[in-house]
Amino acid sequence: MEIKIEYRPSYALAIVGLGMNESIVAEGGAMVSMSSNVAIQTSRSAAGGGGLLKGLKRAVLGGESFFMNTYTAQGGAGEVTLAPTLPGDITVLPMTGPAMMIQGTSYLASTPGISLDTKWGGMKTLLGGEGLFMLKASGQGQVIVNSFGAIHEIPVNGPYIVDSGHIVAFEETLTFEVKRVGSWKATILSGEGLVTLFNGKGRLWIQSRNPRAFGHAVGSKLPPRES
Amino acid sequence: MEFGIRYRPSYSLLGVKLTPNEQILVEGGSMVSMSADMAIDTHLNATGGLLKSVAVAIGRKILGGETMFVNTFTAGPQGGQIMIAPSMNGDIVHFPLKGGGVIIQASSFLAGGPGVGVKLKLGGIKTLLGGEGLFLLEASGTGDLFINSYGAIRELDINSPFIVDTGHIVAFEPTLNFNVKKVGNWKSTIFSGEGLVCEFQGRGKLWLQTRSVGALVGWLRPMLPA
Numbered sequence: 001m002e003i004k005i006e007y008r009p010s011y012a013l014a015i016v017g018l019g020m021n022e023s024i025v026a027e028g029g030a031m032v033s034m035s036s037n038v039a040i041q042t043s044r045s046a047a048g049g050g051g052l053l054k055g056l057k058r059a060v061l062g063g064e065s066f067f068m069n070t071y072t073a074q075g076g077a078g079e080v081t082l083a084p085t086l087p088g089d090i091t092v093l094p095m096t097g098p099a100m101m102i103q104g105t106s107y108l109a110s111t112p113g114i115s116l117d118t119k120w121g122g123m124k125t126l127l128g129g130e131g132l133f134m135l136k137a138s139g140q141g142q143v144i145v146n147s148f149g150a151i152h153e154i155p156v157n158g159p160y161i162v163d164s165g166h167i168v169a170f171e172e173t174l175t176f177e178v179k180r181v182g183s184w185k186a187t188i189l190s191g192e193g194l195v196t197l198f199n200g201k202g203r204l205w206i207q208s209r210n211p212r213a214f215g216h217a218v219g220s221k222l223p224p225r226e227s
Numbered sequence: 228m229e230f231g232i233r234y235r236p237s238y239s240l241l242g243v244k245l246t247p248n249e250q251i252l253v254e255g256g257s258m259v260s261m262s263a264d265m266a267i268d269t270h271l272n273a274t275g276g277l278l279k280s281v282a283v284a285i286g287r288k289i290l291g292g293e294t295m296f297v298n299t300f301t302a303g304p305q306g307g308q309i310m311i312a313p314s315m316n317g318d319i320v321h322f323p324l325k326g327g328g329v330i331i332q333a334s335s336f337l338a339g340g341p342g343v344g345v346k347l348k349l350g351g352i353k354t355l356l357g358g359e360g361l362f363l364l365e366a367s368g369t370g371d372l373f374i375n376s377y378g379a380i381r382e383l384d385i386n387s388p389f390i391v392d393t394g395h396i397v398a399f400e401p402t403l404n405f406n407v408k409k410v411g412n413w414k415s416t417i418f419s420g421e422g423l424v425c426e427f428q429g430r431g432k433l434w435l436q437t438r439s440v441g442a443l444v445g446w447l448r449p450m451l452p453a
Contacts, residue, residue, distance in 0.1 A: 009234065010237045089238075149240075149312070150237075152234070159262075159264075160262065161261050181267055182266065182267035182269070191298070192255070192298065197263060208238040209316065210314065214314050218443060222444060222448060
């Protein structure tokens, strides 16, 4: 398998070259184009198995599309190209060591050796209120993540605070907790709300734009939705 | 205070290193990440009397886009680091203020370092006629000011009357006078798609942004489900 990322950083496209019978698992709706000999198999929880319940859990809690697709090149080599919804970058994270926590909307695709599970962090992740639903990726292979804006890597060593809407992924060696920022007044009025406090040592990737903040900036000027 | 701006121009990210106890004023909701011992204090985003700030803050909120509050972040005794980004895609530009002032469209204000004051620009209300939420702030003092744009920022030297769509204004020097007016005759105002514009006169620098949030909203509106 060969994964190339083109048109970085604003309109990144992942170009996945598959050898015969090789597969890539991708988020539903991410496929842009593919060779005609690539077969698509749709499942509710393609990566790592687990069936309906796991798929549901991921859809409801992970902020992700309900279905995952497995693309397999048949009878020869093939190519699949993948893109996220929002403008921004795509990065390949090679996985050989610690498991990786990936923010639901940042997951784009993974190689078949990667197992995905919804990391149920309890209410603390819900409290983030910014789609902080984490997928736990483990195993050997590659995970492809996307960002709204640029991806910026931060080597965390000790306590560090991040706005939840800017998190892309982090190594599981880091602990995290959702907390309020400053006093209660600051929590309510600052526009920063709840943040994520990381601790320990490991790599963290953030995105330079916050999808929710963008949505509010534009959405607040749109007419109300009639239901 | 040291700073760097990365990922320009589409997804600019401002990183600032503060010395012990140093402060930076940041538009509400713009903090991306920071040292864990950074203190945050929240206050209304336009100084000049409580009543006026409340009125202005609410006005800005109603017009959309802007937050009512700004935050002052203060570094701990070891100093600290903070990263800052606006909500829209676009650039961040550093304005070194040296005792003078600059007038900023409110949604273009991102952050001000020590020594930079930001207040409501008097007479800004007339710009309401622009219908595009053009609230103006005046930044002054000596220090580092950071503004953001939707799209790229274009700098112009103005020395004769010049017309700009209100939605594309980022900032201008106070040596420039401005008037909000209709473009062409009434037929043009209604049908040109340009609406009201801002006419600048005098000499000074003007900064424009290459995209308009109002235009994006106008494009999206008819696409919404009925």
